[in-house]
Amino acid sequence: MADRSFLDWPFFEPRHRELSAALEAWCAVHLPVDHGDVDAACKALVAALGQAGFLRHSGADADEALDVRSLCLIRETLARHDALADFAFAMQGLGMGAVTLFGSEAQRAWLEKTRSGRAIAAFALTEPGAGSDVANTATLAERAPGGWRLSGEKTYISNGGIADLYLIFARTGEAPGARGLSAFLMPADSAGLTIAERIEVIAPHPLARLKLDGVMLPDAALIGRPGEGFKIAMSVLDVFRPTVGAAALGMARRGLDEALARVRRPRAGGGTLADHQIVQGHLADMAVRVDAAALLVYRAAWTKDMGAPRITREAAMAKLYATEAAQEVIDTALQLHGGDGVRHGSAVEALYRDIRALRIYEGASDVQRVVIARSVLG
Incomplete structure (x- = not known):
């Protein structure tokens, strides 16, 4: 355990x-x-x-x-x-x-x-031309009798194709860039919403590209006020970015556990891999990364729970370090398994595929570095 x-x-x-x-x-x-x-x-x-x-x-x-x-x-x-x-x-x-x-x-x-568990939710922010740069969102929400008409595309949407409800961000035009976005709730059975493509990635997840062709939503679908979409999106990510770090931490712990089990296994010639100091050095580095990631993740979570209105810096640090450290821990675990590490279906091979996306979604690592640097400089 x-x-x-x-x-x-x-x-x-x-x-x-x-x-x-x-x-x-x-x-x-x-x-x-x-x-x-x-x-x-x-x-x-x-x-x-x-x-x-x-x-x-x-x-x-x-x-x-x-x-x-x-x-x-x-x-x-x-x-x-x-x-x-x-x-x-x-x-x-x-x-x-x-x-x-x-x-x-x-x-x-x-x-x-x-x-x-009676309905499945999805968060639809990313577009073909707007990933980390939310300000470039192109999906339009135009005023129509009784509500809004939405047109555009979203891509790499988790739960796309199986969700019952999508949180959609679209441009309503109150101001240029990020200040002109709004957030809407869109049921999956809305007329004009189609699953344009199912996307397969290195680790199995339900992902899809969505096409919105004049989707009509009532005024009641708008979350908050028009133009508050960017604030809403950032507030949500502020809370959930530390949890991405937590997921990476869980994968890193599993990688360390798998490595420990491997290096303790008796060898045909006697002794174990754990007897070698170079292996012990790898294990030490893995253990340090796991504990450092845990400290950053739970510091961010504790800070938010204690009433901090925003934890942008703490969340960015937690996500950046935990995901990058987990990648290194899992890579080392795979290396210590030798050929068995790349065998399809092995635990470390699955972890190797699973961890990679966490360094991209909900703000890629380089975006987190920019967020942290601005906080330090500010």
Whole structure:
């Protein structure tokens, strides 16, 4: 079992330790799942996580705040057992983050469905010409009788094709650039919404390119006020970026565990790989990276839970370091496995594919460096 001594750190309360233990026990029975049919696996995972009660942490009641430490603990634990389970949980939170933080009472009715696992959510921000640069969003939302008409494309949308509800960001034109964006809730059965392409990537996830051809949405679909879309998107990412670091941390812990099991294995000629100082040096570096990532992730989560209005710097540091460190830890774990490390279906081979995307989505590593540098310079 992975090291759990970090739960004794002062970042956590008894309820966090209880949550971690309960989820660990659930994972031991239910994970990993068969990834042969990714869509079916994700739908089943959402339903199972909802039935078990863990999805209630993906949103918050109107009079409560999201518990970011719980979000991070859940993502770390799920990612250590099964990256697809982490994905299924994470998208329920990210997809409904704007509703949790800014949604109206009517919009919050969707939270009852996503938190129970009866509906699947998606976060649709990225476009073919606007990835990390949200200000270049080109999807248009134009005023129409009784609401808004949306036209454009979104791409690399997680849960695209299986979601029941999409959070869509579109240009409403109140001001140039980022200040002219708005956020909308768009049901998957909206007329004019089509799945233009299903996208396959190195680690199995349901991804799609969406085409919006005159999708009509009522005024009630608008989250907040016109022109607040960028603020809403950044507020959501501010909360969920540390959880990406937590997922990377879970994968790194699994990589370290797999490496330890490998190097302790008796060899035909006697002794173990762990007897060699060069191997011990690799293990030391891996352990340091894991603990440093954990400190940054849970510092960010604790800071937000203590009432900080924004944790932009802390979140960027957590995501940047944890994802980059996890890549290094997993790469070393694969190296220590030798040829078995690249055998398709091995644990470290799967981790090697799973970790790579985390350095890109929700703000690529270089974007996080810019965010951190601006904070330091400011």
